[in-house]
Amino acid sequence: MTCFVSVEGFQLTQRFVVKELTILFTDSKYQHFHLNCPVDLIISPRDWSTIRYNRNYSGLELADDSYLPYEVLGYILGKIRNYKIYTAGNHARRVLLEYLPTSEIMDMCETHGFKYPLILEQYPCFIDHPARYCTLSKAKTLKTALHLYFVGK
Secondary structure (H helix, E strand, O other): OEEEEEEEEEEOOOOEEEEEEEEEEOOOOEEEEEEOOOOOOOOOOOHHHHHHHHHHHHOOOOOOOOOEOHHHHHHHHHOOOOOEEEEOOHHHHHHHHHHOOOOEEEEHHHHOOOOOOOOOOOOOOOOOOOHHHOHHHHHHHHHHHHHHHHHOO
């Protein structure tokens, strides 16, 4: 079984905080999640500029009580532990390895030389933000890129 996972969030001093997560399956079904900040998060003074920057460019809010509690992230990712997981980028791969250390995780940037295009297709993901910062758009782009890679071989 195969899936494509995309994450967006904040790289803070102590850790990367996942704010949006999409898991796209090969049959085109997907799960799309927005997470509140971790309850144990410590924000340094340096982190506030990162938070403001991300909010302005990605549309993601660090704290929003209407989102799922951050603590469900491990449970959600645990559901795909036996999948072959494709993702793109160091942050995504590190997050996945933290929760799924024994899973097969392929970083398409490393294995296939993948780079996201400058313009991604916009999909409705419940937050008004650019497709470039939307995990749903990114996951669908990853799936298409992998398909094109194998068709071109």
